[in-house]
Structure formats: structure tokens, C-alpha cells
Amino acid sequence: MIGKFLGLGLVVVTISSCVYPIDYDDDDFRPRERGRSECVEQAHASGYRRVDVQSARRIDRATWEIIMNGRAANGREFKLSCQYDVARRRASVDRVE
Numbered sequence: 001m002i003g004k005f006l007g008l009g010l011v012v013v014t015i016s017s018c019v020y021p022i023d024y025d026d027d028d029f030r031p032r033e034r035g036r037s038e039c040v041e042q043a044h045a046s047g048y049r050r051v052d053v054q055s056a057r058r059i060d061r062a063t064w065e066i067i068m069n070g071r072a073a074n075g076r077e078f079k080l081s082c083q084y085d086v087a088r089r090r091a092s093v094d095r096v097e
Helices: 002-018 031-045
Strands: 049-060 063-071 077-085 090-096
Touching: 031 049, 031 063, 031 077, 031 090, 063 090
Parallel strands: none
Antiparallel strands: 049 063, 063 077, 077 090
16 A cells, blocks of 8 residues: 555656746747837836837847837827847837937
8 A cells, every 4th residue: 555655656756847837038938028028118117108019020130129109208109119139138228200
């Protein structure tokens, strides 16, 4: 009887060790989504509210361009361009004239 429980415990431990959670943010498997969220956060930090992402396109292997609309503190709406660097995980937001 003890041997059966020991065997069952060993099987449970073996099977549970095969389950490995994947953290997509650590290996940056989804750079478009990460770039969108980083750019929105950067726009909020720059003082823009109601930031809406319009498009996200890949410029090259390590850079994404995200186009957004954002409302400034004075109530005016501006078109924003954000460059997201995948390798450095940095976003820079500029206003489009």
C-alpha cells in the first residue's frame, strides 16, 4: 500500500515538473503588444490623456513605430508618434505636426 502511494507521488511530481509557465514578457515574444503598452505608458508620463493607439508597424527587426492620438492637459488633441526599440525595451514619444 505504501509502495502505491509512493509510486503515485512520484508520478505526480514527474508530471508536474513538465508544466513550465512561459513568461512572454521576459523573452519579448510579442514585441508589437509590448511596444503598444510601453508607448501608451510613455505618453501618459509625458502628460497626455485619453491615448488611443491607431496603428503599429514594424520599421526594422528591432524597431516598431506606433501612431497614437492623445489629449494634452489643455484639452487639445494631438497625433503622436512613438518609436519602440525592442532590444533596449525603450519607447520615445514625439508629437507629429
